[in-house]
Amino acid sequence: MAPSVSLEVGSDGVAIITLFNPPVNALALPVLAGIKEKFDEAMRRDDVKAIVVTGNAGRFSGGFDINFLREVQKTGDTSLLGRVSIDLMTYTIEEGQKPSVAAIDGLALGGGLELAMACNARVSTSKAQLGLPELQLGIIPGFGGTQRLPRLVGLSKAIEMMLLSKPVGAQEGHELGLVDMIAPQAELLAAARKWALDIAEHRRPWMQSLRRTDKIEGLSDAREIIKFARAQAKKNAPNMRHPQHCLDAIEEGVIAGGFAGALMEEKLFTQAVFSDTSKALINIFFAQRNTTKVKGVTDLGLKPRALKKAAVVGGGLMGSGIATALILSNIPVLLKEVNDKFLQAGLGRIKGNLQSRVKKGKMTEEKMAKTLSLVKGVLDYNDFKTVDVVIEAVIENIGLKQQIFADLEKVCSPTCILATNTSTIDLNLVGEKTKSGDRIIGAHFFSPAHIMPLLEIVRTDKTSPQSIVDLINLGKVIKKTPVVVGNCTGFVVNRVFFPYNMAAPLLLDLGVDLYRIDAVVKAFGMPMGPFALADLVGFGVALAVGQQHLQAHPERGYKSMFIANLMKEGRLGQSTGKGVYQYDERRRAKPDPVAMKIAQKTQQEAGKMPGGKPIKISDEEIAEMLLFPVVNESARVLEEGICAQASDLDIATVMGMGFPAYRGGVCHWADAVGIKYIVTKLQKWTELYGDFFKPCTFLVERAASGVKLSEPVSSNAKSRL
Numbered sequence: 237m238a239p240s241v242s243l244e245v246g247s248d249g250v251a252i253i254t255l256f257n258p259p260v261n262a263l264a265l266p267v268l269a270g271i272k273e274k275f276d277e278a279m280r281r282d283d284v285k286a287i288v289v290t291g292n293a294g295r296f297s298g299g300f301d302i303n304f305l306r307e308v309q310k311t312g313d314t315s316l317l318g319r320v321s322i323d324l325m326t327y328t329i330e331e332g333q334k335p336s337v338a339a340i341d342g343l344a345l346g347g348g349l350e351l352a353m354a355c356n357a358r359v360s361t362s363k364a365q366l367g368l369p370e371l372q373l374g375i376i377p378g379f380g381g382t383q384r385l386p387r388l389v390g391l392s393k394a395i396e397m398m399l400l401s402k403p404v405g406a407q408e409g410h411e412l413g414l415v416d417m418i419a420p421q422a423e424l425l426a427a428a429r430k431w432a433l434d435i436a437e438h439r440r441p442w443m444q445s446l447r448r449t450d451k452i453e454g455l456s457d458a459r460e461i462i463k464f465a466r467a468q469a470k471k472n473a474p475n476m477r478h479p480q481h482c483l484d485a486i487e488e489g490v491i492a493g494g495f496a497g498a499l500m501e502e503k504l505f506t507q508a509v510f511s512d513t514s515k516a517l518i519n520i521f522f523a524q525r526n527t528t529k530v531k532g533v534t535d536l537g538l539k540p541r542a543l544k545k546a547a548v549v550g551g552g553l554m555g556s557g558i559a560t561a562l563i564l565s566n567i568p569v570l571l572k573e574v575n576d577k578f579l580q581a582g583l584g585r586i587k588g589n590l591q592s593r594v595k596k597g598k599m600t601e602e603k604m605a606k607t608l609s610l611v612k613g614v615l616d617y618n619d620f621k622t623v624d625v626v627i628e629a630v631i632e633n634i635g636l637k638q639q640i641f642a643d644l645e646k647v648c649s650p651t652c653i654l655a656t657n658t659s660t661i662d663l664n665l666v667g668e669k670t671k672s673g674d675r676i677i678g679a680h681f682f683s684p685a686h687i688m689p690l691l692e693i694v695r696t697d698k699t700s701p702q703s704i705v706d707l708i709n710l711g712k713v714i715k716k717t718p719v720v721v722g723n724c725t726g727f728v729v730n731r732v733f734f735p736y737n738m739a740a741p742l743l744l745d746l747g748v749d750l751y752r753i754d755a756v757v758k759a760f761g762m763p764m765g766p767f768a769l770a771d772l773v774g775f776g777v778a779l780a781v782g783q784q785h786l787q788a789h790p791e792r793g794y795k796s797m798f799i800a801n802l803m804k805e806g807r808l809g810q811s812t813g814k815g816v817y818q819y820d821e822r823r824r825a826k827p828d829p830v831a832m833k834i835a836q837k838t839q840q841e842a843g844k845m846p847g848g849k850p851i852k853i854s855d856e857e858i859a860e861m862l863l864f865p866v867v868n869e870s871a872r873v874l875e876e877g878i879c880a881q882a883s884d885l886d887i888a889t890v891m892g893m894g895f896p897a898y899r900g901g902v903c904h905w906a907d908a909v910g911i912k913y914i915v916t917k918l919q920k921w922t923e924l925y926g927d928f929f930k931p932c933t934f935l936v937e938r939a940a941s942g943v944k945l946s947e948p949v950s951s952n953a954k955s956r957l
């Protein structure tokens with residue numbers, strides 16, 4: 237159904253304006269134009285005394301249409317944005333000749349809530365959800381939200397709701413003054429009609445949010461609140477300008493009045509729409525929605541089978557996390573271990589994961605007990621015939637995994653999905669001793685598995701589309717973002733980041749201070765630097781993974797002795813309190829003079845420093861030397877068809893490695909920086925420091941032909957998907 241807006245006038249003289257744009261009644265251009273047209277009509281008609289605006293099918297409106305925002309960003313046509321805030325929200329609705337009331341059921345988010353706040357009152361059901369989450373998309377509220385929300389709920393609460401993109405429920409909204417009345421769903425429209433007539437017939441006040449001042453603190457208090465918010469926003473989002481712009485608009489409104497604030501908001505909103513941050517965040521928004529569209533798999537009309545019962549083999553770090561994720565989504569789990577001691581340890585970890593949710597107030601004790609009862613520890617395969625999916629998470633040993641899959645093939649039902657959480661082993665090898673290649677699949681979780689949102693689904697040439705569709709669905713059920721990738725060493729996230737983890741010690745061997753390297757990467761927006769990450773993962777694992785990549789791609793690896801030298805001194809990473817950093821009892825990291833000495837010794841032994849002297853390098857170039865090799869490997873992953881679309885790589889790097897979402901993921905970022913520039917830099921470093929940096933042919937060709945990295949790979953690419 238095409239987006240539309242209807243108007244119906246009742247015998248009581250109330251015009252009901254209804255938004256239709258499934259699924260969330262987003263404010264697409266035709267909807268905004270329809271609202272304007274219907275309000276104008278209602279204002280004109282003699283038989284209309286008052287207006288109620290509502291959304292079809294139990295949803296008020298999910299907000300401004302993000303497809304349209306992306307379109308504006310592509311075309312650069314600002315005229316498309318129009319003057320919704322001033323012309324429609326303020327002049328037509330709020331200051332119209334007839335009063336209007338919003339009847340809200342379900343979502344009233346972003347532009348949806350702004351429309352509701354422009355009305356003269358709001359009646360909602362108890363299920364309403366109200367919020368201004370625009371900052372998540374790198375923009376600010378643009379239809380008067382920065383002005384009306386503080387005037388309805390007070391400055392502090394409004395700032396919290398906007399800066400944290402945190403919605404409130406109907407009850408809280410009512411207590412705050414955002415909602416005037418809560419009505420049962422069946423009576424929503426009747427209550428809103430009555431309220432609108434009451435205003436028209438002077439039984440209730442005719443409120444205009446933009447003109448209100450009673451909820452806004454006095455000037456000096458208001459300035460203090462805004463100052464504090466600015467400092468918080470700077471700390472939480474140091475590389476983003478739009479939270480400050482949101483506060484600029486709020487401050488202008490406090491000082492110069494709501495109308496002046498709305499004018500400033502309009503200007504800053506347009507600016508924000510065209511910012512790199514917004515383009516990046518909107519790319520991530522769509523990338524996340526696109527991951528479940530897999531050509532040749534999800535377009536075959538296959539129905540996912542419900543995987544109602546699962547088994548996890550191995551209750552170590554990963555197995556216990558995976559089991560936690562499953563039971564949290566009400567999927568019963570058999571957890572298999574080798575002996576009772578390891579089994580109890582695994583069950584204990586699951587309990588610990590749930591307890592930490594209870595401590596954070598995310599779960600009640602009662603719910604925890606119920607959830608925990610969904611996991612059953614076992615030491616054999618006796619009950620495995622009853623499960624729909626097995627996820628293997630034993631130690632990274634090919635022989636052991638092969639044996640386990642051969643056993644699983646015998647004990648499980650012939651339709652059971654057989655998944656492995658291996659980080660590196662070729663899936664064809666894992667399934668070599670079975671005839672079940674069609675249902676052998678990678679379910680690669682990231683640690684901690686019950687928290688990290690990404691699930692890499694690894695397929696081989698033999699994996700059936702049905703198995704993939706089933707696992708995609710399971711991923712969604714357990715609230716992960718599934719990304720389907722091809723089979724290769726390290727799959728996608730670990731593969732594209734292996735050069736990053738090697739570039740860091742290479743820079744160190746060139747004489748760059750190791751703590752400076754971490755600081756630069758943090759300033760770029762990664763959650764931690766590569767050395768802090770090695771400490772967290774543990775050196776045993778870090779070395780083993782590095783080894784796999786060196787074996788797979790010896791021509792483009794860099795073998796550093798730094799981690800090995802640290803290990804020789806008994807430093808194994810964070811778990812032992814000493815790695816590249818030293819850790820106190822609360823796991824707070826501090827640079828360590830001993831590690832620095834080991835670094836200097838490693839530098840001397842490596843003999844990489846030109847003329848024996850540390851290279852001189854800017855912070856910007858340090859970040860580039862760490863991340864351009866990631867772009868280079870990403871290009872290979874795309875060329876080989878390991879990832880079918882660049883947007884999958886974007887979401888995988890953001891969710892799997894913490895690449896900053898506001899930079900849009902690795903491919904989006906590379907295109908924003910310019911791949912011509914990236915190739916030039918890689919070529920320069922190849923000459924200076926060797927083939928580790930050599931740009932791949934695919935990247936060089938794209939740079940030469942001016943084709944973006946995010947453009948689709950031609951169909952003659954050697955796709956593995």
Ligand SMILES: NC(=O)c1ccc[n+]([C@@H]2O[C@H](COP(=O)([O-])OP(=O)(O)OC[C@H]3O[C@@H](n4cnc5c(N)ncnc54)[C@H](O)[C@@H]3O)[C@@H](O)[C@H]2O)c1
Pocket residue numbers: 549550551552553554555572573574578628629630631632633636640657658659660680681682683777
């Ligand atoms: N650690 C990570 O960050 C990470 C991330 C993604 C994937 N992985 C992969 O997950 C797998 C497990 O890694 P981990 O870190 O949880 O290892 P771990 O050593 O913490 O746990 C492995 C567990 O498997 C158990 N086990 C061994 N043989 C078994 C058998 N026959 N039946 C049942 N249990 C058995 C062991 O007793 C141990 O408890 C590996 O393949 C690893 O590559 C690890």
